[in-house]
Amino acid sequence: MFSLSELASLSERQGSSKLLKPWWEVFMEYLVVLMLMVSVLSGTLLLSRDRVVCLPLDLTTTPTNQNPSSSSGAVPQPHPPNRPPTKASPLPANPWTPARGRRTHLDYQQYVYISQVCYHEALPWYSRFFPYVALLQSLVLLASGCFWFHFPLTSARIEHFLIILAKCCESPWTSRALSHAARQEEGGEETGPQDLQMPPPTLLSSLSVSRNRQSSLDSGTDSPLLVYLAQTVFKLLLVVLIVGYTTPLMSSISFTHTCLPQAHALTGYSAFECTHALASVLHKLLLAYISLVGLFGLLSIYTLSWILHSSLRQYSFNKLRELGSMRDVPDLCNDLAFLLHMADQYDPLLAQRLSVFLSPVSETRLLEESLERRWGADRLRSMTTVDPEGRPLLQLVALPRLPPALFTLSQLVVLKLELITDAKLPAQVANMTSLRELHLYHCTAAMQPGSLVVLQERLEALHLTFTQAAEIPGWVYSLRGLQELHLSGRLGCEGGVGRGWALGSLRQLRHLRVLVLRGMLQHVPGELGEVAGSLVKLEIHNEGSRLLVLTGLRRVAGLTELQLQDCRLERLPSALLALTSLRTLDLQHNSLRTLEELLGLAHLRHLSCLRLAHNRVLALPASVGVLRALELLDLGYNQLQSLPPALFNLHHLRRLLLAGNLLDELPAEVGALTFLTELDLSGNRLESLPPELFSRCLELRSLNVSHNSLGSLPPGLSNLSQLSCLDLRSNSLEELPMELGCCSGLHREGLLVEDWLLHALPRHVKEFLTQSGSHTGKSLESHSRPDSDSFPYFSATQWSFSSTLESRI
Numbered sequence: 169m170f171s172l173s174e175l176a177s178l179s180e181r182q183g184s185s186k187l188l189k190p191w192w193e194v195f196m197e198y199l200v201v202l203m204l205m206v207s208v209l210s211g212t213l214l215l216s217r218d219r220v221v222c223l224p225l226d227l228t229t230t231p232t233n234q235n236p237s238s239s240s241g242a243v244p245q246p247h248p249p250n251r252p253p254t255k256a257s258p259l260p261a262n263p264w265t266p267a268r269g270r271r272t273h274l275d276y277q278q279y280v281y282i283s284q285v286c287y288h289e290a291l292p293w294y295s296r297f298f299p300y301v302a303l304l305q306s307l308v309l310l311a312s313g314c315f316w317f318h319f320p321l322t323s324a325r326i327e328h329f330l331i332i333l334a335k336c337c338e339s340p341w342t343s344r345a346l347s348h349a350a351r352q353e354e355g356g357e358e359t360g361p362q363d364l365q366m367p368p369p370t371l372l373s374s375l376s377v378s379r380n381r382q383s384s385l386d387s388g389t390d391s392p393l394l395v396y397l398a399q400t401v402f403k404l405l406l407v408v409l410i411v412g413y414t415t416p417l418m419s420s421i422s423f424t425h426t427c428l429p430q431a432h433a434l435t436g437y438s439a440f441e442c443t444h445a446l447a448s449v450l451h452k453l454l455l456a457y458i459s460l461v462g463l464f465g466l467l468s469i470y471t472l473s474w475i476l477h478s479s480l481r482q483y484s485f486n487k488l489r490e491l492g493s494m495r496d497v498p499d500l501c502n503d504l505a506f507l508l509h510m511a512d513q514y515d516p517l518l519a520q521r522l523s524v525f526l527s528p529v530s531e532t533r534l535l536e537e538s539l540e541r542r543w544g545a546d547r548l549r550s551m552t553t554v555d556p557e558g559r560p561l562l563q564l565v566a567l568p569r570l571p572p573a574l575f576t577l578s579q580l581v582v583l584k585l586e587l588i589t590d591a592k593l594p595a596q597v598a599n600m601t602s603l604r605e606l607h608l609y610h611c612t613a614a615m616q617p618g619s620l621v622v623l624q625e626r627l628e629a630l631h632l633t634f635t636q637a638a639e640i641p642g643w644v645y646s647l648r649g650l651q652e653l654h655l656s657g658r659l660g661c662e663g664g665v666g667r668g669w670a671l672g673s674l675r676q677l678r679h680l681r682v683l684v685l686r687g688m689l690q691h692v693p694g695e696l697g698e699v700a701g702s703l704v705k706l707e708i709h710n711e712g713s714r715l716l717v718l719t720g721l722r723r724v725a726g727l728t729e730l731q732l733q734d735c736r737l738e739r740l741p742s743a744l745l746a747l748t749s750l751r752t753l754d755l756q757h758n759s760l761r762t763l764e765e766l767l768g769l770a771h772l773r774h775l776s777c778l779r780l781a782h783n784r785v786l787a788l789p790a791s792v793g794v795l796r797a798l799e800l801l802d803l804g805y806n807q808l809q810s811l812p813p814a815l816f817n818l819h820h821l822r823r824l825l826l827a828g829n830l831l832d833e834l835p836a837e838v839g840a841l842t843f844l845t846e847l848d849l850s851g852n853r854l855e856s857l858p859p860e861l862f863s864r865c866l867e868l869r870s871l872n873v874s875h876n877s878l879g880s881l882p883p884g885l886s887n888l889s890q891l892s893c894l895d896l897r898s899n900s901l902e903e904l905p906m907e908l909g910c911c912s913g914l915h916r917e918g919l920l921v922e923d924w925l926l927h928a929l930p931r932h933v934k935e936f937l938t939q940s941g942s943h944t945g946k947s948l949e950s951h952s953r954p955d956s957d958s959f960p961y962f963s964a965t966q967w968s969f970s971s972t973l974e975s976r977i
Contacts (some may be wrong), residue, residue: 697723
């Protein structure tokens with residue numbers, strides 16, 4: 169049993185195959201159908217009405233009803249077969265006159281027997297088996313007509329080609345492109361913005377060069393052509409064979425036959441004359457069958473001549489190029505060319521539809537129209553968000569190209585483009601008057617001369633993410649007004665930052681102030697000296713690769729902020745001594761074990777921020793006291809067991825971050841840090857806090873002592889009137905001090921402690937902590953986390969952006 173779905177798929181497959189059947193193949197199929205009808209009709213007549221009628225040619229001397237022994241062995245005298253016919257006598261007047269004629273003395277059973285014997289002995293084999301032979305030959309011709317559709321070497325390519333043609337016919341793009349071409353041919357006018365556009369003159373040369381290098385699309389094989397040629401030759405040979413042996417056999421089909429059965433002992437006769445009832449009909453059907461086969465052979469000869477005299481291995485679109493509608497369509501070769509030649513015999517419009525997909529210009533215009541419909545200005549405005557700084561931001565991910573409506577957003581400040589294969593910035597970018605920051609994440613952005621002039625004047629920040637440094641566009645180094653440049657990718661290679669960097673390539677970036685490099689560098693690039701006059705901030709995130717040479721830092725002595733993260737530094741680099749204007753030094757996530765070189769930083773009189781978190785520092789030397797101007801010191805997540813007294817001579821220190829160390833005691837000298845506003849001691853081994861912390865550090869606003877072993881808090885907590893964030897979680901406290909009710913700046917959202925300790929407070933203290941309900945929303949954001957780098961914070965937009973990147977990667 170066949171399911172309806174299988175039958176439906178069979179009909180669809182046959183319907184799609186008709187695209188590759190020219191008119192002669194269709195004519196041949198009809199001829200084969202007629203052959204099948206002739207053979208079936210002949211077979212039906214043969215099975216239902218075919219018979220022979222036989223009469224004896226000689227009389228026996230003894231009647232058949234007599235005893236054979238009484239005949240005395242007399243031999244019957246044969247009646248002369250060529251006896252002249254006697255003249256017919258007129259009918260007697262009496263209708264009951266007995267019948268005249270020769271008596272044969274045979275009964276009905278003997279006639280039936282003789283007819284059956286003579287049918288097999290007297291009739292030639294072709295008269296008896298012609299319908300079956302014709303049916304078998306017709307089936308072979310039918311199978312040979314569609315053999316190349318199912319041959320393993322050709323079926324996959326044919327199905328693939330038919331799928332492509334089906335997509336071309338179903339796609340509205342081809343109809344739109346052909347309508348544009350028709351309007352262009354009829355009107356004879358230049359293509360407007362709604363018509364197919366030819367590439368600009370700057371791209372014509374590149375298109376012609378690429379077209380000369382590969383002037384045709386070559387599939388590499390021509391197996392469909394060879395199989396079709398073999399199929400045609402086979403059909404022609406089969407027709408010659410059928411006509412060759414059938415024509416001589418036509419004369420064997422006659423109406424009368426002489427039969428000599430070996431039945432004299434049964435009938436008394438040795439010769440019979442038989443008539444074949446269907447001889448005349450079979451002769452006419454055989455003549456019609458041979459005519460159909462001959463016509464089939466003529467079509468096979470025409471097909472063979474068409475194959476041999478036509479260049480079917482090449483398909484050219486010269487007609488389309490002459491019409492001017494598709495001038496950049498490449499030619500086809502081998503099996504693609506042959507299949508398209510076959511499709512042309514069915515409908516020449518199929519080649520025009522396929523040319524739309526082969527034409528880069530039409531594809532470009534159709535993609536632009538699709539983008540215009542799907543990504544209009546209203547949709548882009550609805551996707552616009554606000555970044556943490558309150559600036560309008562738009563992020564586009566995985567588009568084939570930039571939608572034209574993008575360049576109408578005059579209020580857009582930040583534009584992020586991710587995974588866009590063809591991100592071309594046209595001259596219309598001048599309409600984006602507020603654009604100041606551009607992000608390109610794995611986008612090969614091309615720049616037109618008009619747009620480059622605009623970006624040179626307006627663009628202030630550029631973020632590039634790439635795989636190799638050679639992918640950095642050359643126009644990046646000509647943005648004269650650029651102030652921030654962020655490069656993320658594989659930058660390091662032998663002999664320099666990367667092949668995309670050349671000596672003097674940064675000379676035009678005269679206003680560059682911030683440079684961020686994220687990649688695997690081997691040494692600090694020497695090209696930084698070309699922007700030494702303007703560069704104030706340098707960040708290098710080396711992704712765990714060792715930064716070997718840092719002498720290039722001496723060329724940018726005007727730096728005020730330097731970050732060297734994930735560079736596997738084991739000591740403080742000596743090149744830091746040349747950065748006399750340095751204010752911020754960030755060496756987090758390295759392999760620092762000792763800080764003995766801190767003494768050499770004494771002449772960095774402007775150094776106010778030092779971040780050394782996530783290293784392997786075992787001890788803090790006393791030379792830290794020479795950094796008199798320090799306001800922030802981050803030594804979190806190291807292996808410090810004690811703090812030197814010289815640390816507390818830094819009277820300007822405002823933020824001290826010591827989280828994740830091995831400290832078991834906080835010296836009483838901490839009271840000397842009277843300007844301290846933030847202290848992070850979380851994740852240590854402290855069992856108590858010195859009273860001087862609460863009695864002298866009166867400017868303290870954030871105190872984090874979570875994850876320690878504190879049993880109680882010293883008195884004097886009420887002196888911290890500025891305290892707004894206090895984290896006491898995961899300690900050994902049995903109760904909270906009553907003085908919490910005297911900290912005017914501390915509220916419930918800023919107090920992080922176990923609930924059972926909070927419930928143990930007196931009622932009036934709890935009411936005091938929760939009385940500022942009007943400031944809940946603002947305090948929840950500012951006090952739910954301490955103002956410390958130990959607690960990273962990401963906004964919802966940043967989390968969404970990070971999730972999008974991870975999912976795309």
